[in-house]
Amino acid sequence: xxxxxxxxxxxxxxxxxxxxxxxxxxxxxxxxxxxxxxxxxxxxxxxxxxxxxxxxxxxxxxxxxxxxxxxxxxxxxxxxxxxxxxxxxxxxxxxxxxxxxxxxxx
Numbered sequence: 119x120x121x122x123x124x125x126x127x128x129x130x131x132x133x134x135x136x137x138x139x140x141x142x143x144x145x146x147x148x149x150x151x152x153x154x155x156x157x158x159x160x161x162x163x164x165x166x167x168x169x170x171x172x173x174x175x176x177x178x179x180x181x182x183x184x185x186x187x188x189x190x191x192x193x194x195x196x197x198x199x200x201x202x203x204x205x206x207x208x209x210x211x212x213x214x215x216x217x218x219x220x221x222x223x224x
Contacts (some may be wrong), residue, residue, distance in 0.1 A: 136169050140204045164204075190212040193208070194207065
């Protein structure tokens, strides 16, 4: 019986870029108002999936894999690696903030 091998395609950002998986678009506001399908509310948060070596080696960019980030999506480049297409290459200057949990005791 012939052995079948599954190959996985990976993507590694280069330069000052990171790979981000966009969060789901919200269809309801915090107040409970349902947004129509035509409403264009851009998704501004996501999770870091991969970081370029240049960003990873630069102490000025405190990013780690799986960080939740706030992004400006206008310059994001969609990556056609998944069917649902939620992966985007984002220039580092479009990462506006990183969400951190405060570990201070109450």
